[in-house]
Amino acid sequence: MIGGIFFIVLSYSIVFFIKKNNAPVFFLAITTHLTLGLINIALNGQMPGADADAQTFFLKMSSVATDLSSLNFEYPDILNGSLFFINVYGLVQYFFGGSSFFLAHMISIFGSSLCLLLIYKICLLIGITNRKNIRLIVFIYTLAPGILLYQSYILREVWQSLFILILVWCGIYWKTHGFRPILIPLIVFSYFIGMLFHHSLMYTLLLVTMEVVLLGLGRLKVPTSRSLSTYITLIIAFGLFFLLISMSNTPQEANIIDSAGNFIEGASGSIEDARSNYGVTFSTNQPWTILTSLTYYQLMPFPHKISSFIDLISVYENLLRLYLIWIWWKNRKKLSTSDKNIVDGLIIIWISIEAIWSIGTFNWGTAARHHVPAMALLVIAALSSKFLSKSVKNMKG
Structure with missing residues (x-):
């Protein structure tokens, strides 16, 4: 209990790094995650999205929390995505007295509060300082279903x-x-922190780092164009990138697609029977299939596939992403060159990450979780382009 309260205090402490006029919305966002976490604890982990992997993770963390001999930091096992996560959570629980479902949730709530703080800091760097604008960014990000749920669990x-x-x-x-x-x-x-990615997606680390360096140098931007050809070319390039990797002679790289498949919830045997399976995968022999994979990854379930309330939530979030993309596209041309380079850079990084995830994702239930890591970039890029374009218009006026 003491450990959980400690992390609750840490979570709320981020408001001291935020200006007072902006603090209330962050306080509310943290409280929203905390409330969902507490509800899940009260329901013994049976909230939507928290009854499979989260339960498995906690059982493994409990083993570490009660017996440190089960720790495993050996390479390359530590890079499999789950092990590092389980070890850290287990160690924290051990130092606070042993296995605790409450404490494990509060560690995740602390992580969500750190994400909110980084979003605030990024907004300030971009030039978004208006209280209402920051409040809208935090509001839309926090209430996105995937963020709301999957950043509140273990x-x-x-x-x-x-x-x-x-x-x-x-x-x-x-x-x-x-x-x-x-x-x-x-x-x-x-x-x-990046070791929390699955080993088949460690390429994400290299790709995002490369793009961040280009962003810092001011060379990551979407070329001016009135068509979608630039973006289609970009997506195909990612497909070719993975094709080249798959043709490598090293076993780890040759099996990158198989490894990505193993990352998906439910082993390959259950994928075919999954209700939410959309049956489209990326083929290394046909690199252009990344276009189909990415499209299905972003848009499924289609209307005729909807059969539950959870599906409706997925549709809502899909529409939200499309709306945010439209906002960015509509306003980017109105921005200054410097601002345009930044928001375009965020979009490129977002679509890069989404393209990588789409390669190893075969159903929209899994996709709902895989959209979470990069969602903040899309929200910031879209709304910042809108707010900054108004600033440019006011200056000209």
């Missing part, structure tokens, strides 16, 4: 989100303030 998504946000903050800070030595330990720290 799952890895909240820490994957934090990894991405730290790296992106470093890239934007580099662009706006120049390179500083403090960025080096932050990037190294983010890589430790």
